[in-house]
Amino acid sequence: MTQTVLVTGGAGFIGAYVTRRLLKEGMRVVVYDMQPRGNVLDLLMPDRESTRNAPILESGEITDGFRLLSLCRQHNVEAIVHLASPLTMDVVSNPATGIRDICLGTHTVFATAREARLKRVVWASSVAIFGTAADYPPGPLAEDAFHRPPNLYGAAKSLCETMARQMAETDGLDTIGLRLSVVYGAGRRRGYMTYPSALMRDAATTDAVVVRFGDQKLHWQYVEEVAGMALVALTAPQLGRGHVYNAFGDCRSWRDAAAILRSLKPELNIAIRDEIDEALAGTVEDYAAERFVRDFASTRQWPLEAGIKDTLDTYRTMAARTPAQL
Numbered sequence: 001m002t003q004t005v006l007v008t009g010g011a012g013f014i015g016a017y018v019t020r021r022l023l024k025e026g027m028r029v030v031v032y033d034m035q036p037r038g039n040v041l042d043l044l045m046p047d048r049e050s051t052r053n054a055p056i057l058e059s060g061e062i063t064d065g066f067r068l069l070s071l072c073r074q075h076n077v078e079a080i081v082h083l084a085s086p087l088t089m090d091v092v093s094n095p096a097t098g099i100r101d102i103c104l105g106t107h108t109v110f111a112t113a114r115e116a117r118l119k120r121v122v123w124a125s126s127v128a129i130f131g132t133a134a135d136y137p138p139g140p141l142a143e144d145a146f147h148r149p150p151n152l153y154g155a156a157k158s159l160c161e162t163m164a165r166q167m168a169e170t171d172g173l174d175t176i177g178l179r180l181s182v183v184y185g186a187g188r189r190r191g192y193m194t195y196p197s198a199l200m201r202d203a204a205t206t207d208a209v210v211v212r213f214g215d216q217k218l219h220w221q222y223v224e225e226v227a228g229m230a231l232v233a234l235t236a237p238q239l240g241r242g243h244v245y246n247a248f249g250d251c252r253s254w255r256d257a258a259a260i261l262r263s264l265k266p267e268l269n270i271a272i273r274d275e276i277d278e279a280l281a282g283t284v285e286d287y288a289a290e291r292f293v294r295d296f297a298s299t300r301q302w303p304l305e306a307g308i309k310d311t312l313d314t315y316r317t318m319a320a321r322t323p324a325q326l
């Protein structure tokens with residue numbers, strides 16, 4: 001049966017892929033975004049208006065509860081995927097607005113879902129709620145490990161997790177949170193962690209790239225995998241109200257990424273440096289994952305090799321259509 005889903009931030013990077021995936025599944029999608037046009041959705045789905053099942057685009061602010069509620073009623077929305085949010089650097093450059101849009105924005109979405117009696121809200125938290133590996137005992141980091149956010153962005157997401165838990169208890173609100181790590185893929189333009197995607201864009205469209213951080217590791221998380229997670233989180237019968245998953249990626253080094261690029265494009269000139277990205281120094285490498293792996297097994301199909309290959313292919317397609325916008 002067709003389900004109507006409102007995707008906040010649905011024209012942004014992850015939102016565009018989520019929107020496309022839900023449409024492919026036959027769902028109706030209402031995109032709610034302060035910039036619904038001239039955004040990643042235009043790059044990913046340039047011909048969407050000519051398709052039978054085009055997303056409905058609505059422009060607005062995430063803290064505007066009246067508008068969200070009236071859109072839910074107008075379009076018979078049954079569930080929300082909430083992705084509209086400032087990113088780390090937005091909160092650094094404008095803390096008051098950043099905290100407001102993350103915390104009040106998420107509260108507005110949760111309260112709208114409660115008032116409109118929606119089935120579920122799927123929303124994006126971040127591994128930035130955690131500190132560095134040195135803050136925790138050795139071994140995999142548990143889902144309920146204490147939060148030690150290194151910055152206001154992580155602290156704001158941490159508060160949202162508390163909201164989700166509390167509204168599950170007091171209102172029975174059904175929310176599923178995904179603590180994402182470093183999401184990459186074609187079209188990513190915003191945020192501090194844009195450079196893994198930019199490396200792949202340059203590998204796809206030029207003859208030479210520089211890989212700066214040699215042996216340093218990060219959790220590479222392909223955006224199609226995240227889109228698959230959003231679908232599972234929306235449609236699975238019962239996952240646990242208010243639960244937030246450690247939805248980590250494939251923990252690999254930049255050198256591994258360089259080797260994959262070389263295997264996919266042997267003629268590419270790759271210079272590897274051994275700089276350290278201080279923002280990711282000491283990052284947690286090992287997350288406790290039994291519950292995530294059990295509930296999201298079907299989405300775990302994107303090791304770094306597959307994700308990089310798909311990203312290069314998608315960038316080439318985008319470059320052929322709209323080179324100036326990459």
Ligand SMILES: NC(=O)c1ccc[n+]([C@@H]2O[C@H](COP(=O)([O-])OP(=O)(O)OC[C@H]3O[C@@H](n4cnc5c(N)ncnc54)[C@H](O)[C@@H]3O)[C@@H](O)[C@H]2O)c1
Pocket residue numbers: 008009010011012013014015032033034035039060061062063082083084085086087101105124125126127179180181182183184189190191193
């Ligand atoms: N990209 C990552 O690596 C990553 C990692 C962890 C968590 N997340 C979370 O995933 C979600 C999506 O991230 P993304 O990478 O797609 O970001 P993005 O910036 O590409 O997309 C966010 C979208 O939200 C919209 N938006 C921002 N503020 C808004 C507001 N006040 N009102 C209405 N719309 C607004 C923007 O126009 C944009 O289209 C966010 O919640 C982010 O915190 C992302």
